Amino acid sequence: MNVTRSLFDEVMVPNYNPASMVPVRGVGSRVWDQDGNEFIDFAGGIAVNALGHCHPELVKALTEQGNKLWHLSNVFTNEPALRLAKKLTDHTFAERVYFANSGAEANEAALKLARRYALEKFGEHKQQIIAFNQGFHGRTFFTVTVGGQAAYSDGFGPxxxxxxxxxxxxxxxxxxLISDNTCAVMMEPLQGEGGIISPDPAFVKGVRELCDKHNALLIFDEVQSGVGRTGHLYAYMGLDVTPDILTTAKSLGGGFPVGAMLTTTDIAAHFKPGTHGSTYGGNPLACAVAERTFDIINDPAVLEGVKRKEQLFRDTLATINDKHKVFSEIRGKGMLLGCALTEDFAGQSRAFLDASTQQQLMCLVAGANVVRFAPSLIIPDEDIAEGLVRxxxxxxxxxxAK
Structure with a gap:
């Protein structure tokens, strides 16, 4: 079979518009297409490939588990899921873990749990969910409604x-807005899709205090900001604010689909047997890879390296901007950075992405006015340098061209 980009237009639903080149192989932060052209990867599969492509330790974990046990369903538990859950609870505020396949599913679980908790503890009046403009929480109907971007949520009925x-x-x-009728507040401790917007520390602390005042649960969506992405294991750890529920995915699996919802024993008790579930959630293959990913990233040397590499990006981007004057600011933290465009280039982030692809650099956008980088947390310094040359x-x- 002759597999080319044109085949996409023949057989795939047209909700994506992928690049003309088709990647076929990746090692570390380098990717090769069908024609053997080498690209440097600043996109990281949208903040997923936290250890780059085909990290040997992840390949080993996948291969070893693949030769043992792939899938069971949650009629049974399994060793990789239990080990991963133990590590997540040992190294965060949480006491209980629910596994899913994606960030959207983890967020769906968090929202359903918050509603169930409020209903059972306070009554039917307590059902309001507050979220934030430009937030993004997934593409299920519940999560896309909670996300604060009408372009994603409108056009699908009630x-x-x-x-x-x-x-x-x-x-x-x-x-x-908040009141005693509020059951939960969902927020990203660093907005991703909405433009790489960092929270004001006083704002986050104020949200936490108001949630406490009104008996509302605070849900942190750390799908994009979690697992080392900001230089902390989770972003909340750098904000001195602890949520009641935290969701994690993307980097958690290092490229293998996995998501998790973390919470306390008291809140988790409201998900009794049968109230929520996932056929694939917590399967041994995903959890084995995620456990190894978590072990590698949850290392002070790796987390400090993220902060150092952030500075390399910032220093060189400042030099580029001194020359070309296209960015109003460089936003974000760690290996989640956004180059906000000036008014002269408003709405043109896609043009910068396309031009980067032409220069054999993979990057992202975060809305029409921000170019986004979310590379491997361990991207070599020489790949940062070469990528920024491109x-x-x-x-x-x-x-x-302007």
Missing amino acids: KPGAVEHCAYNDLAAFEA FEKAVASVVA
């Missing part, structure tokens, strides 16, 4: 009710 939004980093607006050429080509 939405789940009692979901309201307010501006991120606006504590006064939040305080005006990025400067891409920037120069966009500037020249």
Whole structure:
């Protein structure tokens, strides 16, 4: 069979518009397409490939588990799931873990649990969920409704009710919205898809205090910001604010699909047998890979390395911007960075992405005005340097075409 990019247009649902090149192999932070062209990967599969492509330890974990046991269903438990859950609870605030296959599923579980908790503990009046404009929490109907981007949630008919939004980093607006009818507040401790927006520390602390005041659960969506991405194991650890429920996915599996919801014993008790579930969630293959990924990343040397590499990016991006003047600021933390475009280049983030691909660099966007980098947490310094050389050429080509 002749497999080319044109086959996509013949056989796939057209909800994606992938690049013209087709990657076929990856090692570390380098990827090769069908024609043997080498790309540097600053995209990381959208903050997923936290240890790059085909990390030998992950390949080993996958192969070893693949020769033992793939899938059981949750009629049984399994050793990799139990080991991973123990490590997650040992190294976070949480006491209980629920496994899913993705960030959206972990968020769906978190929202359902929050609603069930409030219903059973306080009554039917306590059902409001508050989230934030430009937030992103997944593509299921519940999670996309809670996400604060109409472009993703509109056009599918009636939405789940009692979901309201307010501006991120606006504590006064939040305080005006929250009440004793609020069951949960869902927020990203670093907004990803919405433009790589860091939270004001006073805002996060204020949200936590108001949740406590009104007996509302605080849910941190750490699907993108978690597992070392910000230089902390989870972003909440750098904010001195602890959520009641935390969701994690993306980097957790290092490229293998897995998600998890973390919470306390008291809250978890409201998911009794039969109230929620997942056929594949917690399967031994996913958990074996995730356990090895977690072990490697949960290392002070790796986490410190993320912070050092962030500075390498920032220093070189500042030099590029001194020359080309296309960015108003560099946002984000660790290996989740956003280059916010100036007004002169408003709405053109896709042009920078396409130009980067032409220069054999893989990157991302976060909305129409931000170019996003979410590379491997252990990307070699020389790949950062070479990738940014290619990025400067891409920037120069966009500037020249203006």
